[in-house]
Amino acid sequence: MNTTTKPGPKPTAIPRQQNVRPRVAVSSCLLGEPVRYNGGHSRSRFLTDTLAAHVDWVPVCPEMEIGLGAPRPTLRLVTDGGVERLTTKDGGDDHTAAMLAFAEQRVAELPDLDGWVLKSRSPSCGPRGVSRFRKGQPTDRRGTGMFAGRLMDVRPELPVEEEGRLNDALLRDHFVERIFAYARLRALFTGAWMPRDLVAFHSAHKLQFLAHDPARYRTAGRVVAEAGNRPAAELQDEYTELFAAAFAIRPSRGRHVNAMLHVFSPMTDRLDTARRRDIAGVIDAYGRGDAPLAVPMALLRHHAKGEDIGYLQAQTYFEPFPPELSR
Numbered sequence: 001m002n003t004t005t006k007p008g009p010k011p012t013a014i015p016r017q018q019n020v021r022p023r024v025a026v027s028s029c030l031l032g033e034p035v036r037y038n039g040g041h042s043r044s045r046f047l048t049d050t051l052a053a054h055v056d057w058v059p060v061c062p063e064m065e066i067g068l069g070a071p072r073p074t075l076r077l078v079t080d081g082g083v084e085r086l087t088t089k090d091g092g093d094d095h096t097a098a099m100l101a102f103a104e105q106r107v108a109e110l111p112d113l114d115g116w117v118l119k120s121r122s123p124s125c126g127p128r129g130v131s132r133f134r135k136g137q138p139t140d141r142r143g144t145g146m147f148a149g150r151l152m153d154v155r156p157e158l159p160v161e162e163e164g165r166l167n168d169a170l171l172r173d174h175f176v177e178r179i180f181a182y183a184r185l186r187a188l189f190t191g192a193w194m195p196r197d198l199v200a201f202h203s204a205h206k207l208q209f210l211a212h213d214p215a216r217y218r219t220a221g222r223v224v225a226e227a228g229n230r231p232a233a234e235l236q237d238e239y240t241e242l243f244a245a246a247f248a249i250r251p252s253r254g255r256h257v258n259a260m261l262h263v264f265s266p267m268t269d270r271l272d273t274a275r276r277r278d279i280a281g282v283i284d285a286y287g288r289g290d291a292p293l294a295v296p297m298a299l300l301r302h303h304a305k306g307e308d309i310g311y312l313q314a315q316t317y318f319e320p321f322p323p324e325l326s327r
């Protein structure tokens, strides 16, 4: 190890995942509440047994909260002449007006959130792929639950997932990464913040940002450079929009390789040839699809720590969320 190079600056005090708890709205039945039409629940083990220890839930059951009770007749979405309605299966009761009024009010009252987990296929909660019945025509399966639609209209930038998709490791990691990133941003912008706080935040998220969207990283950098010279609220909104849009893009293998080369570069002159080859080899192997992401990441994290490179140690890229959430 070359010890003649001066160590980099010390890591900055960016809110890390140990210090933040994402606030996540969730369909109550997914937490095991007996609120379904049949008096049962749709408990998700990942949510109740794993994620629950790291987030603050905001449970919502739209059908119970408009007073339908459980058990109750099943509801469905019906479209007729371009108008969508929420009715009982036999069409006897129409709950459209009650649900729309409730959604308007409940969404306005919700606290600042970092994401949603919604029950799939529900005519009230389903975020996508909900059946819409049409008289004399085949069922359209591209609907959105009536409550979920209002949520997503009001906060389109927030991550939304269905419980079933959280069983897919890639989708789950992306969702969890986004809610933690959003929670750190919310922690930054809660209360008074100084331009230097935003500079430090942007710097600590550089590699994570690059893995998602290099173009938006650069645009956001220009926004950060204007901190102090523009109204803070306007700058905060613009940065939040860029950050959310960038993190909504799932990182590709190529973008991860690009981010990892940004990690590798500042440490190359501190490492001997064998170590350099070792690291370059595992990054290549990951790029070819011959090694999982965890392999080069573990090696890079190890060397960033061993070489005491403060800038790298401060990067959220190495641990974007508590590792126990990645099964």
Ligand code: SF4
Pocket (backbone or CB within 6 Å): 027, 028, 029, 030, 035, 036, 037, 060, 061, 062, 063, 064, 119, 122, 124, 125
């Ligand atoms: S899907 Fe939504 S409306 Fe239906 S039981 Fe679950 S929380 Fe309630």
